[in-house]
Amino acid sequence: MTPKELALKSIGYRKNILKYIYGANAGHTGGSLSCIDILNVLYNHTLNVGPDNFKSPDRDRYIQSKGHCVEALFVVLADKGFFPESDLETLCRYKSHYIGHPTRKVNGVEQNTGALGHGLPISVGTALAAKMDNKAYRVFTLLGDGELPEGSNWEAALTAAHYKLDNLTAIIDHNKLQITGRTSDVCNTDPIDLKFESFGWAVRHVDGHDFKMLQETLDELPFTDSKPSLIIAHTVKGKGISYMEDELKWHHGVPNKQQYAQAIEELDNAVATL
C-alpha cells in the first residue's frame, strides 16, 4: 500500500476506535490513537499474518505489550478479516469475548496481555523459539513508554541481546504520557536509545505517524545483524482529534455525544487533506 492509502486507512481505523469506545462507554482512547498508525503499517505492510495463515507455524508474530490499547488491535484485526467488525459492538460488554484487554479467545490474538511489562519477555521467548527451530518468522512487540520502568523489560532486553535475537523488533509508542503525567516527570527514562544501545540493541527513531518513514524503517529490519532491533516511534497521544492530542485526561477518557460527533467530523475533514 502507498503511504497515502495507509493514511486513508488510518482515518477509518480512528473512526472505528472512537465508535466502539463510545459505544462501550469504556476504553483507552489516547493510547489507541497514538499507536494505530504503527499497527496499520505492521498489519498492512510488514507482517505476513492474516486469518488464512494464523495457524501456520511460519507466520510472523505480533504481541501487544500495552494491552490496554486493545481497541486499536481489535479494529485492525477486524479489518484484516479475523472476525466480523460488528462483533466489536459487544466490546467490554458482559458475556463478550471482546473484553478490555487482548485475550486469545479473540481470533488473531497471540497472547493475553494487560498487565504491563509482560510483552517483551514473552516476545523474547517467542523469538528464541524461532531461532531454535531455524524458522524465518519474525516477532514484533509494541510497548508503552510509561511501562519501560518495569524491570522485566530490562531483564528481557539483556536476554534478547545475549541470544543475538535479530528476529525480534520492539517498538515503543513514545507518546510521552502515561496515566498520572508526562513520562519525563513520573519516571524519566531518557535517553532510551542510549540505554538500549548499551544493552546491545540496534536503535532507530521514527515519526510514528509518518507512514513512509514507518514503511522504510520496517523494511530495513534487522538494523544490524545479530542484534535485536528497537524502534522508538515518536507519537502524539490522542493523535488525530484536536482536543485529545497530548491531553492526559484522554488516557482512559470516553467522549460524550457532542465530543464524539466533533471527533468524527474532524476525521471526515481529514480525508480531504490527504
Place this chain on the structure above:
Amino acid sequence: MKDFPYTESKDTRSGFGAGLHELGKTNPNVVALCADLTGSLKMDAFKKDFPERFFQVGIAEANMIGLAAGMTIGGKIPFTGTFANFSTGRVYDQIRQSVAYSGKNVKICASHAGVTLGEDGATHQILEDLGMMKMLPHMTVINPCDFNQTKAATIAIADYEGPVYLRFGRPVVPNFTPADQKFEIGKAWVLNEGKDVSIFATGHLVWKAVLAGKILAEQGIDAEIINIHTIKPLDEEAILASVAKTRCVVSAEEHQLNGGLGDSIAQLLARKMPLPLEMVGVNDSFGESGTPEQLMEKYRLNEGAIVEAVQKVMARK
C-alpha cells in the same frame, strides 16, 4: 433483624484516600508511594498537601515494594498504592522476602480488588490476593466493608507495627458503618445477633449479607451477621462463639473459594467445631468484562446467593 440506615453510597478506595490524608496531618513518618495510579487510588489529596512525602515511582511495582521496605529501615511508615493484582501477584517475591520475612512495617494498600473492577476485565480482576497474602507469615490481612470502615482501618494500621495488606475496591457501596468507629485489627464485628445461622462476610459482601439477613427474616430465619474485616489474624473466638450457638455457617467474599475467608473458617471449624459450612465466592474462575452488578450476579456474589447458601446449610444441620 436490625436496620442499617445510611445516607450515602461511596467507594471504599475513597475511604483509603481520606484515611491516608488524615495520616498525613497526624503522623509525620507516614509516606506514600504509588505506581502511576494516583487518581485510581484516591491518593491525590495526600500528594497535594504532603508532596515531600509522596513518591510517584512510575509503572514499576516490584521496585515500589523494594523502596518501601527500604524506607522502613530509615524509620518511615510507607503506604504503597496500586491495583490489588499488581499489589500482590506482580510483586509476591518482593513482599515475601523483603517485607513479610523481614518483618517490615510496610502497608500494602490495594484497590480495584475482585470482579467489581468491571469493564477492564480478567487481567485486572484479582480474586486470589487474600489467599496469597494470608499465607505469608507475619502478614496482617484486612478487607473492610465500606467507606467509613476503610478510612478507620487505614488510620489504624499506621499505629500497628508490622506488614499489612489492606484491600478495598472501586464501586460505590452503602456507607453504613459509623464515621467515628474505632477500628480494631483482628476483631470481628457482630452486626446482627441471631440464632439460626452464622453468616461471616468480608468486604463488599458484608452489605450483601445485610440484605440477605432482611430476606431471611421475612422467611422466619434469624441470621447472625458478622463482619470479618480482618481475615488474618482471624477472630477465632468470636467465630466459634457464634457457631456454638447457631450450629451452621455461611461465608461470603468477593474472592476465590480457594484461599479466602471461607477457607480459613473451614479450617477452624474442622479443627475445633466440625459443623456444616456453605461458601459464597468465586469457584475457580478468572473474571471477565461487564458492569460490577452484572458480574456480581453472574458469579453469584449477592444476597440471593447468600440466602440460598443459608437454606442449604440449615438443611444440613
